Amino acid sequence: MVSIYFFVGKGGVGKTTCATAFSLTLALRNYRTLIVSLDPAHNLGDVLGLKLEEKEVKVVDNLYAVEIDFDKMVHEHLKQLADKIKEMYRYLKVLNLDKYIDLLKHSPGIEEYATLEKIIDIVEEEIGKGKYDVIVFDTPPTGLMIRILALPTITLIWVDKLLELRKAILERRLILERIHGEKTRIKISDKEYSLPSSISEDPVYRELLSMRKRVNMLYSKLVDKNTTSIVLVVNPETLPVLEAYRAYTFLAKINIPVKALVINKVLEFKQPAREFKVKIEEQEKALRMVREMFKDIPVVKVPLLPEEPIGIEKLSKMARYLQPILS
Numbered sequence: 001m002v003s004i005y006f007f008v009g010k011g012g013v014g015k016t017t018c019a020t021a022f023s024l025t026l027a028l029r030n031y032r033t034l035i036v037s038l039d040p041a042h043n044l045g046d047v048l049g050l051k052l053e054e055k056e057v058k059v060v061d062n063l064y065a066v067e068i069d070f071d072k073m074v075h076e077h078l079k080q081l082a083d084k085i086k087e088m089y090r091y092l093k094v095l096n097l098d099k100y101i102d103l104l105k106h107s108p109g110i111e112e113y114a115t116l117e118k119i120i121d122i123v124e125e126e127i128g129k130g131k132y133d134v135i136v137f138d139t140p141p142t143g144l145m146i147r148i149l150a151l152p153t154i155t156l157i158w159v160d161k162l163l164e165l166r167k168a169i170l171e172r173r174l175i176l177e178r179i180h181g182e183k184t185r186i187k188i189s190d191k192e193y194s195l196p197s198s199i200s201e202d203p204v205y206r207e208l209l210s211m212r213k214r215v216n217m218l219y220s221k222l223v224d225k226n227t228t229s230i231v232l233v234v235n236p237e238t239l240p241v242l243e244a245y246r247a248y249t250f251l252a253k254i255n256i257p258v259k260a261l262v263i264n265k266v267l268e269f270k271q272p273a274r275e276f277k278v279k280i281e282e283q284e285k286a287l288r289m290v291r292e293m294f295k296d297i298p299v300v301k302v303p304l305l306p307e308e309p310i311g312i313e314k315l316s317k318m319a320r321y322l323q324p325i326l327s
């Protein structure tokens with residue numbers, strides 16, 4: 001069974017770097033690992049020093065990486081939506097369905113849903129193929145990622161409501177059908193269409209059910225702590241810690257387990273220079289906040305490294321700090 005990791009945190013804290021170093025740890029321990037960048041502003045390739053694309057690129061033995069093409073992903077999502085709407089409401093062609101579909105592009109939440117669909121595709125494909133033991137997702141900054149992680153919970157609520165509604169509509173159609181002794185028909189531009197009146201013949205009901213099944217598959221994985229681990233990443237500063245705490249409490253509310261917190265870029269001085277006194281005090285304050293706010297999960301410290309951890313060699317050295325996430 002595949003394990004899933006999401007590295008989540010404020011912009012610039014080191015999500016991509018930590019996710020990559022952690023993936024190298026996994027690969028070294030013989031876990032077949034796929035690291036996937038979901039961030040529209042990719043830097044996974046930069047961190048690894050490799051040119052990445054949608055197709056898997058081998059990083060080292062047991063580790064492969066992909067960067068999802070964000071624009072293509074949104075475009076494909078919209079196309080799929082448009083195709084489904086056209087298929088389900090064929091008889092509404094005359095009502096300028098294309099204009100309505102065009103509007104979808106500008107609807108709020110489209111990018112989040114497109115990302116959710118992509119995550120489902122990747123997890124589903126993995127379940128089918130069983131190629132990897134672990135999938136590590138490098139994510140966009142907290143705000144957007146939290147909204148994406150909350151989508152399955154929200155979607156299941158509204159899909160269930162829509163299924164109920166649709167069922168009520170079909171039941172009423174069936175009553176009318178029984179009264180009239182024939183299917184309800186509508187006439188648009190001299191053409192007649194008969195309307196479905198049972199669950200089995202209704203494409204809308206079928207589509208809602210299939211959507212429910214896909215989303216529920218991911219939901220069941222997200223809330224299962226044996227499958228999914230969220231790793232929050234912060235720097236030893238007040239704002240990233242506060243943001244991570246908000247994410248932590250929100251994820252707890254929707255039953256998504258947080259596995260660990262990484263404090264990245266911790267300043268370590270034996271004898272700090274006077275100029276760093278204020279900085280060190282700030283760091284101490286942030287570390288105290290972390291101790292109070294994240295009592296229930298392991299906290300992993302990664303020092304601020306003298307050299308930017310770019311490239312497999314430097315990342316492999318950094319990886320040892322991230323090993324405790326696994327324990």
Ligand SMILES: Nc1ncnc2c1ncn2[C@@H]1O[C@H](COP(=O)(O)OP(=O)(O)OP(=O)(O)O)[C@@H](O)[C@H]1O
Pocket residue numbers: 009010011012013014015016017018039043139140141264265266302303304305306307308309310
């Ligand atoms: N422990 C560390 N020591 C030194 N530099 C680090 C460390 N961790 C990350 N960096 C550097 O910090 C910068 C930001 O890291 P990274 O790109 O991983 O952050 P991010 O959270 O993924 O950012 P974004 O939100 O833009 O995706 C990079 O230049 C990276 O090399």
Ligand SMILES: [Mg+2]
Pocket residue numbers: 015016017039043044138139
């Ligand atoms: Mg990043």
